[in-house]
Amino acid sequence: MTVAALIVAAGRGNRAGAGLPKQYRMLAGRMVLSRTVTAFLRHPHIAQTSVVIHPDDAALYAASVCDLEPASGRLLSPPIHGGETRQDSVRWGLEAMEASAPDLVLIHDAARPHIDPALIERAIRAGETFGAAVPGCKVTDTIKIVDPDGQVVGTPDRTALRAIQTPQVFRFRDLLAAHRRAAEAGLHHFTDDGALAEWAGLAVAVFEGDAGNAKLTHPDDFKEAERRLGQDAMPYLTRLGTGFDVHAFGDGDHVWLGGIAVPHDRGVVAHSDGDVILHALTDAVLGALADGDIGTHFPPSDPQWRGASSDRFLAYAVDLVRQRGGFVDHLDATLLCERPKLGPVREAIRQRIAEIAGLRIDQVSVKATTTERLGFTGRSEGIAAQAAATIRLPEELP
Missing domain, CATH: 3.90.550.10 (Spore Coat Polysaccharide Biosynthesis Protein SpsA; Chain A)
Incomplete structure (x- = not known):
């Protein structure tokens, strides 16, 4: 809206x-x-x-x-x-x-x-x-x-x-x-x-x-x-957090990327739905809050998160920011893989991330790169993503 x-x-x-x-x-x-x-x-x-x-x-x-x-x-x-x-x-x-x-x-x-x-x-x-x-x-x-x-x-x-x-x-x-x-x-x-x-x-x-x-x-x-x-008034300070996630390819016919099911000849091996983009963004937001990581809040040992949709994780992290009176200013994610190609679904992923986080689409950036056939991503053994989040929180200046 x-x-x-x-x-x-x-x-x-x-x-x-x-x-x-x-x-x-x-x-x-x-x-x-x-x-x-x-x-x-x-x-x-x-x-x-x-x-x-x-x-x-x-x-x-x-x-x-x-x-x-x-x-x-x-x-x-x-x-x-x-x-x-x-x-x-x-x-x-x-x-x-x-x-x-x-x-x-x-x-x-x-x-x-x-x-x-x-x-x-x-x-x-x-x-x-x-x-x-x-x-x-x-x-x-x-x-x-x-x-x-x-x-x-x-x-x-x-x-x-x-x-x-x-x-x-x-x-x-x-x-x-x-x-x-x-x-x-x-x-x-x-x-x-x-x-x-x-x-x-x-x-x-x-x-x-x-x-x-x-x-x-x-x-x-x-x-x-x-x-x-x-x-009592406190200024807003900008904080930066980063995140990284990786999953090995396994059997399947699609991978979840940024809340979108993308057709592929492989799936991923993961406890939840294995959405590397949303997992990396969640860790980035939690990092900016200095509040642990995704495993702290959603431990893989807990069976309730088996197969869970990762949009819940990002929405939860963003809500933590708002509970502290802050804002998420920008989310930026980079996908690392040879395939699937991001281009055909890039805008759909940006829109979905914006919906999950309650942001405008111009506050969400999604990019992709290969690793020039080097490493596990270059050998198409798995998929990875890195992310950054900038937030503002009300707090005392140092």
Whole structure:
């Protein structure tokens, strides 16, 4: 699925106190909006990011994005002018994105700069599963319903309550149609896209939010954000891991390469399906994590892995990266053999690896080489692969 992000930054932020709109205020040396936009531009599954701004804020917006990483420029669309209400701004943003029409769109508040990559990932997965979903945090305080005179009229069960955040995720076509229906009906009061989707008859799921994904609303929120960034924020460091795998040829009529069954006059001798490309990539990811190797996590002495599909191994390793709040940036594999030839299936293998790892295809490289008829691969006694993986993890600089 193609995924885009729409960041809503057209508000005035009056509750944040006098001065610039809150999305353009400085926070630990950078504008709030710059921090928010960067989080989405760095996420490997976001293909395009758009920002809705107030028509009067063109200069402020330009200042907020001038310090972005140069490589991110191609992923950031020109700013879109918003409307009088948040609902209008989202609709106009969606209308501007219709030409590219992503499968999923994430709607996020500009004033939530602490967005975590793991939360973005959960949003994408929830969108793929449910089509419409919002992040929610469990309510820990007792909630009271009061009348205009301040008298308590009810105490709802807090176990069924969730405090809703952004990014909220929807199938793009469904959300655009819902916004158009609301506009045609003259309804402009929705401050939450989840509520608008519910009104339009869409089934909206709730996935796990993040208590740290706080919205900057009042002056004290900025003080707390400064403290947090000063004491707790950690940079992302790039790590490199390598992997290698080899299997002898045996009886059979195909070999598994990168999750694809490739016809061949031999099979391989292996405990699992013997996919040397996926095994090497799995070890590369685990190496970047400094977390053992494939045999540590899937010991060949365990009968449950006999004949197992190797896509499970790579997906598991990639998930370990995400559990630590990190990203897989790139996977690179080289096949070493005389036969079978990689060319006819190269793109299918790249696509399959991208699917397994949850990456774009341009983040996956697959190559092949012979060994000039030298060694066991040159004598067609077996097949091998070597791989490299680059990941980013949040951690302290040395």
